[in-house]
Amino acid sequence: MIEHYWGDFKYIWMAHHPHPQTLTELEALVKQGVEYFNTVEISSKRNNLTAEDFRNEAV
Numbered sequence: 001m002i003e004h005y006w007g008d009f010k011y012i013w014m015a016h017h018p019h020p021q022t023l024t025e026l027e028a029l030v031k032q033g034v035e036y037f038n039t040v041e042i043s044s045k046r047n048n049l050t051a052e053d054f055r056n057e058a059v
Helices: 002-016 023-039 051-058
Strands: none
Touching: 002 023, 023 051
């Protein structure tokens, strides 16, 4: 599961944003990506829910 997440993260998020030039830029880009994949991106594998909604539904 985590391998799939990081694959998507690198392919969908990192590849479609400007290459960060500093560690601070990289950290900001990663934080934005994690926020996106947890609260915005919807997946049919999670019953068309965001990751956050899917986890909350399971509880």
